[in-house]
Amino acid sequence: MMSRRALALAWSTIRGRKGGFVAAFVAVLFGSAVITACGILLESSQRSSVPTERYRAADVVVSAPQALPIADDVDPRFAERATLPAGRVAEIARVPGVRAAIPDVSVAISLSTGDGEVAALGHGWESAALGPFTTSAGQPPAGPGEVVLDAALARQAGVTAGEQVRLTVGSTTSAYRVSGIAELPGGPARQSALFFTDDRARELTGQPGRVDTIGVLAAPGADAGELAESIAARFSDVAVHTGEARSEAEFLDIGGARSFLSELSLAFGASMVLVIMVVVASTLALTVRQRLRELALLRAIGATPKQVLGMIAAETTVVGTLGAALGVIPGIGLSYLFLAGVAPAGFTLSISPLPVLVAMALCLLAARLGGRIAARRAARLRPVDALGEAAVEPPKLGRLRLTAGLLLIPAGLVVALVLPWRLPGDAAAESAAFSAFLLVFAVALLGPRLLGGAVTLLGPWLNRGSEVSGFLATANAHANSRRLAAATTPLIMGITLAAGQLFSATTATAAGQDQAAQSLRADYVVTSTAAGLSPGLAGLLGDVPGVAAVTPVVRTRTLATFPSGDSVQTRAYAAQGVTADRLAETMDLGVLHGDVAGLRGDTVALSRIAAGTLGAGLGDTVDLRLGDGTPITPTVVAVYERGLGLGDITLPHEVVLEHTTERLDFAVLVAGADLEALRSALRHLPTVHVDTRDAFAAAQRDAATGESAAGLILNAVLLGYLAIAVVNTLVMATAARFREFALLQLIGATRRQVRAMMHRETRIVVVAAVVIGTLAAIPALVGTSIGLTRTLIPSVDPLTYLGIVAVAALLGWAAVMTSTRIAMRAVSGDAVR
Numbered sequence: 001m002m003s004r005r006a007l008a009l010a011w012s013t014i015r016g017r018k019g020g021f022v023a024a025f026v027a028v029l030f031g032s033a034v035i036t037a038c039g040i041l042l043e044s045s046q047r048s049s050v051p052t053e054r055y056r057a058a059d060v061v062v063s064a065p066q067a068l069p070i071a072d073d074v075d076p077r078f079a080e081r082a083t084l085p086a087g088r089v090a091e092i093a094r095v096p097g098v099r100a101a102i103p104d105v106s107v108a109i110s111l112s113t114g115d116g117e118v119a120a121l122g123h124g125w126e127s128a129a130l131g132p133f134t135t136s137a138g139q140p141p142a143g144p145g146e147v148v149l150d151a152a153l154a155r156q157a158g159v160t161a162g163e164q165v166r167l168t169v170g171s172t173t174s175a176y177r178v179s180g181i182a183e184l185p186g187g188p189a190r191q192s193a194l195f196f197t198d199d200r201a202r203e204l205t206g207q208p209g210r211v212d213t214i215g216v217l218a219a220p221g222a223d224a225g226e227l228a229e230s231i232a233a234r235f236s237d238v239a240v241h242t243g244e245a246r247s248e249a250e251f252l253d254i255g256g257a258r259s260f261l262s263e264l265s266l267a268f269g270a271s272m273v274l275v276i277m278v279v280v281a282s283t284l285a286l287t288v289r290q291r292l293r294e295l296a297l298l299r300a301i302g303a304t305p306k307q308v309l310g311m312i313a314a315e316t317t318v319v320g321t322l323g324a325a326l327g328v329i330p331g332i333g334l335s336y337l338f339l340a341g342v343a344p345a346g347f348t349l350s351i352s353p354l355p356v357l358v359a360m361a362l363c364l365l366a367a368r369l370g371g372r373i374a375a376r377r378a379a380r381l382r383p384v385d386a387l388g389e390a391a392v393e394p395p396k397l398g399r400l401r402l403t404a405g406l407l408l409i410p411a412g413l414v415v416a417l418v419l420p421w422r423l424p425g426d427a428a429a430e431s432a433a434f435s436a437f438l439l440v441f442a443v444a445l446l447g448p449r450l451l452g453g454a455v456t457l458l459g460p461w462l463n464r465g466s467e468v469s470g471f472l473a474t475a476n477a478h479a480n481s482r483r484l485a486a487a488t489t490p491l492i493m494g495i496t497l498a499a500g501q502l503f504s505a506t507t508a509t510a511a512g513q514d515q516a517a518q519s520l521r522a523d524y525v526v527t528s529t530a531a532g533l534s535p536g537l538a539g540l541l542g543d544v545p546g547v548a549a550v551t552p553v554v555r556t557r558t559l560a561t562f563p564s565g566d567s568v569q570t571r572a573y574a575a576q577g578v579t580a581d582r583l584a585e586t587m588d589l590g591v592l593h594g595d596v597a598g599l600r601g602d603t604v605a606l607s608r609i610a611a612g613t614l615g616a617g618l619g620d621t622v623d624l625r626l627g628d629g630t631p632i633t634p635t636v637v638a639v640y641e642r643g644l645g646l647g648d649i650t651l652p653h654e655v656v657l658e659h660t661t662e663r664l665d666f667a668v669l670v671a672g673a674d675l676e677a678l679r680s681a682l683r684h685l686p687t688v689h690v691d692t693r694d695a696f697a698a699a700q701r702d703a704a705t706g707e708s709a710a711g712l713i714l715n716a717v718l719l720g721y722l723a724i725a726v727v728n729t730l731v732m733a734t735a736a737r738f739r740e741f742a743l744l745q746l747i748g749a750t751r752r753q754v755r756a757m758m759h760r761e762t763r764i765v766v767v768a769a770v771v772i773g774t775l776a777a778i779p780a781l782v783g784t785s786i787g788l789t790r791t792l793i794p795s796v797d798p799l800t801y802l803g804i805v806a807v808a809a810l811l812g813w814a815a816v817m818t819s820t821r822i823a824m825r826a827v828s829g830d831a832v833r
Helices: 004-016 018-047 088-093 125-130 151-157 198-205 224-234 243-250 252-290 292-300 305-326 328-342 353-380 383-391 399-422 426-462 467-479 481-519 537-542 608-614 653-657 675-681 693-704 709-735 738-746 751-789 798-823 828-832
Strands: 060-063 098-104 107-113 116-124 134-138 146-150 164-169 172-183 193-196 213-218 239-241 524-528 547-564 567-578 591-594 603-607 623-625 635-640 649-652 667-672 688-692
Touching (some): 004 305, 018 353, 060 224, 060 243, 088 213, 098 116, 098 125, 107 151, 116 151, 116 164, 125 193, 125 213, 146 151, 151 172, 193 198, 213 224, 224 239, 239 243, 252 292, 252 328, 252 426, 252 481, 252 709, 292 305, 305 353, 328 709, 426 481, 426 608, 426 751, 481 709, 481 751, 524 675, 524 693, 537 547, 537 667, 537 675, 547 649, 547 653, 603 608, 608 635, 649 653, 675 688, 688 693, 709 798, 738 751, 738 798, 751 798
Parallel strands (some): 146 172, 567 649, 603 635
Antiparallel strands (some): 060 213, 060 239, 107 116, 107 164, 134 172, 164 172, 524 667, 524 688, 547 623, 547 667
16 A cells, blocks of 8 residues: 555646646546446346336236256347237236236247338237227228237328228238227337237237237236246246336347347456556656656665655556546546447446446556556666666667567567467468457567667658658657657557457458358348248249249348357357258358258258357257257257358258248348249239349448448547547657757758758557558458458458558657647757756
């Protein structure tokens, strides 16, 4: 623990040397903002929710579990809705304290209006009591051809009771008479609702023996919490929801958002702590470097290395505490920006002191570690050596620093370029991504050497035609390589991480698009503008004259469980269901081993990446959970290459279809036939469309070009923080050279010549940072491409790379030249004194 006297002395030092501590303060402040935002998101993922809409009158809502429980980890969510047997309704109704148990089912509906299609969910009329919905006009549906619309949906469709509407379920469009209009107090805001008779609703789901949820109305005097506990104790295969948690049974995206927010905040927050520590250490190293004369005098009058370290630790504690505390306020605002990109509508933040205190502690810890790393060498220097280094930088790096840096370079190259060839599955690309951090650390340790080498190579070339200013700029960069290395480390890190983050994503996206296009052998692709295609459509298309092969495709996500060392891991994979009959005529998975013709019954085909991760080969069984959580153990009959474009797991069509929420196909692939013949056969289905192979591939490519909002926001925040750190350190390093600028003017240099020198020096520094940062990013990108596609060339957009270079140049130029002008305002004699 630090004494009050030590903190008071540190505060006095900071007040007297504000300029030297501003950079560290700014780095910690913005780092605290980012970590605070991550902490708030993590807490919100556990505590926040959205208001329920259709279940407001239900005291308890019972559903099937929607996640796979994992001990000491985030429970992965099922992609589809897990359902309950219809017989469970009567069983719950017999629980003491239950007044009524009301089943609810949902059917994806597309309602045709004059302006297009409107998406809604259809339910049985009995579940209207859970709202409660009440008829404001007309009457409840009395037959299979009648429907009740909620008031907002009726206004949007422009219909009233007694009129007809056209509703599409799957591919089938039918006319229904609007028997009534239903009102819900407050109205449904997230999902439009319409109601069929109970029998008709169950028929439309395709599984009349299952229900989505069961709304429980408590008997008078019964407590909802106690009733929920009683139901949970009696039925082990159900999940019970009360209060705000009822919305999780109503809206599946709430649970998915919770899981995503939790994983996002943990992963990004941990990465940011690491980045903040490097940036703060680099900033404090520059601060300590500029105070070597002061530290030498302290050592000369008797201060011990321990006392010097203690003083710097106290100063770091004060600066870190202030920066961490003040960063909380922008961090709260930043959490709202994060939330806007990743959370469903109506999801609110949960803000308490806990994430704020944790963020402050982590930032303070990062600052303390960074300060100790920066001050360690300066505290051990003898006074005479410190005074000498204050005037002229030492030519050599410390043995430990040099050794660590030299070892990290081959380690990073091995992790990036060797391990991806040898590691199976997802571990190949993951190891390549980690190599970028190893090489960034190597750059931070070897910065003076690397920068000196870059100056030697680039200086003469960049400064041609300017003998005096060019000579001075090159000599300065050589002589002050330590200072410049500390100032440019954030710039190099920004270039490396920006290129790594952006081009790893483009490599994966481009590979997926190419694989999807190469796999498509069908002449035509049938899709829908509604929720999907009815399973029976494939049979209709097979009867069209000239059709050679028809393959229905249904998509979902599955969970795979596999042993990993002494533990068991679970990973989510995109999956598809296809029919094996004549599959080779419509789809080419790029089979490496086995034969997809055997994809029937209890079998599965795995991508190369999934097979490597799961440790499965031909004839092995794998543990999978289908979209709704149903466990299966199929046998591997094929391993294929094109998992990025088609999904890492391919199962028989009927296996996947029966365990999806809507039980609809994504597309139907057709080989042979004539385009007009297909369109003629589908003319009576208004929501069904036929595309050529090229048109469908282009549409899929356009749909995949946009990165997710979450990815864009996270990359923007990370790069924004690094941009602030770049400007921060460059301004600090340049402004501290006012004595040097003054001395140059006293010996005859004009202001214009000094500015020209800095102009040339900035050019050297920016170009060197771009070269070093690019070289540090290349191995990670090549390794990512090897892990994903087994090729050496990643997908790099030239315009994006030029944008990274332009931003780096603009930041470096503006920071250095602006601070140079400010530093030269003082009169030369006064500045020297």
